[in-house]
Amino acid sequence: MDAASLVGVLLGLGLIIGAIFLGGDLSHFFNLPGIMIVVGGTIAATLITFQLKDVIAAFRAAIFVFSEKKSDPNDMVETMIELCSISRRQGLIALSRIEYENDLLRKACNLxxxxxxxxxxxxxxxxxxxxxxxxxxxxxxxxxxMASYAPSFGMMGTLIGLVQMLRQLNNPDTIGPAMAVALLTTFYGMLLSTLFFLPIAGKLKDRTLVELINLEIMFEGAISILEDNNPVFVYEKLSSYVPAKRRRPPRPTGAAYQTG
Known part of the structure; x- marks a missing residue:
């Protein structure tokens, strides 16, 4: 579980709900037609823009953001050093007999x-x-x-509510409640955009940057194995991808992978 994502969502929702409780009744902020307009409209526009398989993959990635911890480049550095040691002791062919969790690493070692x-x-x-x-x-x-669609549909819901309100101007007692309901859709759109969609996009971008670092480490490590470099030299080279304060010291080799 990614603690930062969970804490961020709970903190954001907690502060918003707390502010609502301090100023009124939470039930006043629930409007089913408004939710239908914002959520349904956002999903519909997204499906028009993108292929269904990409949208499904995006929601799976969102679940991944909250359920999986961010990978550590130090782990990839240790893996490549271990593979380098195995290749030096047992030859390059030994790399093809190792079981890998990473498909790209398996492909690189088989090559x-x-x-x-x-x-x-x-x-x-x-x-x-x-x-x-x-x-x-x-x-x-x-x-x-989705972060741009949600506020737009929120404004659309507000306009629909205003039209309905203006049709009842002959009854002044209904103007205030109708205006409040009309504004709720804008609130829903802004809430989804700023607390969910944009943060998820940012978190996914951060995960992509980490994955790119891991791939660069894998790439440079594969080249080092091919050149039969010393594991100590490989560590000094690959650890440069990790900030100095976060680098792990090299561990003894020989325990991480076993050949069949």
């Missing part, structure tokens, strides 16, 4: 074990990196678009 040249490995990993960037950009763009 190395098959005797591929550096240019081949470089081109393959660069294609994977660019493809990952494109996929993540689409997912982030979905939430950025």
């Amino acid at each position: 190395i074990a098959d005797g591929s040249k550096e240019e081949m490995i470089r081109d393959t990993l660069n294609i994977e990196i660019e493809s990952m960037k494109q996929r993540h950009f689409i997912i982030q763009d979905i939430f950025r678009k």
Whole structure:
């Protein structure tokens, strides 16, 4: 669980709900037609803009933001150093007998074990990196678009409420409540945009940057393995991707991976 995301959402909702309680009744801020306009309209516009499979992938990614901790580049540094040590002790072919959790790392090590040249490995990993960037950009763009659609549909709901209110001007007692209901849709749109959609897009962008660092570490580590570099040299090279205060010291090799 990503504690920062959970705390942020709970804190934001808590402050807003607390402010509502201090100033009135929470039930006054519930309006089903307004919710239908904002939520339904935002989803409809998003489905018009993007393919269904991309929208589903975006919501899965949003769940991932809250359910998974952010990966640590130090882990990838340790992995590449371990693989470098294995290749030096048992040969490059040993890399093909290791079980990997990361599909791209498996591909890179299989290319190395098959005797591929550096240019081949470089081109393959660069294609994977660019493809990952494109996929993540689409997912982030979905939430950025939803962040712009929600306030627009909120304003649309407000206009609908104002039209309905103006049709009842002959009854002054209904003007105040009708105006309050009309403004609620704008509130819903702004709430979804600023507390959910934009933060999720920002969190996904942060995860993408970390993933790019991991891929760069993987790429440079694969090249180092191909060049049969010393693990100490590989650590000094790959740890440069991690801020100095967050770097882990190199650990003894030989325990992380076992060949079959």
